[in-house]
Amino acid sequence: MMSPSAVTKRAAPVLACIGLLAVWQVASLALKNDSFPTAIEAIRAIPDILGDKESLINILASLRRMTIGFGIAVLVSIPLGLLMGRSRAVAAFFNPLLMVIYPVPKAALMPIVMLWLGVGDITKTLVIFLGVSLPVIYHSFEGAKAVEEKMLWSGAAMGLSPLQRLVRIVLPAALPEILTGCRTGLVLALITMITSEMIARQSGAGNILFNALDMGQYDTVYAMIIIVGAMGICLDAVFERVRARLVRWSEPQFDMPLSFS
Template identity: 75%
Template sequence: MSAVAGDGTATARIGISIAPFAPLLACLGLLAAWQIGALLLGTDSIPTALDALRAVPDILGDRSGLANILDSIRRMAIGLASAVVVSIPLGLAMGRVPAVASFFNPILMVTYPVPKAALMPVIMLWLGVGDLSKTLVIFLAVTLPIIYHSFEGAKAVEEKMIWSGAAMGMSRLQIMARIVLPAALPEILAGCRTGLVLALITMVTSEMIARKSGAGNILFNALDMGQYDTVFAMIIIIGALGIIFDAAFDRLRRALVAWSDTRQDIPLSFS
């Protein structure tokens, strides 16, 4: 038993000492694996990591390239924000009121698996080919995880807390806002994090079939033309955006749920 404990602390100490460099090391490892893999394969469609990295400044240095990426981020922000506003109340209501869950569950499972790309003709008919249809696609992708995580979070709220709220004379709406929402917040934020990932992905894929501007515009253009350096450079840029947004989100999350967890960052030390 003591041997196990000793192991644990040793791991922990190493963990701490490399912790600040771990992200960097992981990224370097990834790039190295990519470089070796690409060299071994030797096909044009998979450039080496160095070739792709070299193409990054070309995109970011070009004013239109930067404008394109900002266009995508703008759509993503709007889609993400509206998804958060709509799906948290819906998810919480589904989690607390069984009838609401019964009402929405089948319809969500029927509509969500339909690939939006296949609905393009009808979407184009009503929403055109501009920002609106793309933002809708992002919105739909983001609502999926947030609704289900809010649902799960609300369901797991302890009945005792609801009862005490009711005993204090709170209305149902007050109970939702002041008891269920805070209690479910960590789970909701876990949903938002997945939502953020999906937002970044759909921000690009929504520009696959019809496009005017955006990160996907650059990426799919390059893909169509077989300019794979640019394709993978764009992938690197999107990966970097992922890190930035995720770090920002993590700060926000910590600020919001500081009361609930210090344990989030204490891995179970028995390995």
């Protein structure tokens, strides 16, 4: 049996979604604008998109690029961030570089990258990679920096070499912080995925959305927005499951059921 407060907690996100859709429905009916379909019309359009082979291939291609970009970014950024956190020399070298790249919207780099690498998968994956890297590097860096010196000394006394200490003490100790960075990175990957496809319109979920807009199929536009949003929520929920499992040992902390970052 769940307590009443637990039921409320479970039901709250669902109620919020229903509330949003209801407001949408009412607003759309009131405005009677062709470019603003009702929520029910948009939701009805979803099976059409997901049933269409072409669209499905496009969406899967998007997800593939996102997965590759995210994966490579995580594999590169975590070691780099950890090294920066434990070595002042490495941090001094990379910090200025990252400071320059950080505030630049990664989509703004698209035109330049397209000139060099074309409008294909490589360009889009690279932009996703850039978008994900920075928060992961930053959080890995902060996490590694915060590792207690005495914990490393304890490891050193047991005979761990500097590299072993980095992999077997700094990495697990910084893991909660690293995964926070990865979670932000995941959401950014989804955002950059769509933006990259808006700019280099060739294939992908972003492309479907903009093609529909060009052709005035507004219910498809809104349906795509719902699909992208749902993908974000699912990815985040799965990641949060994994994260919670990996860092069960760390302090319990207040957490929103959904991420809106």
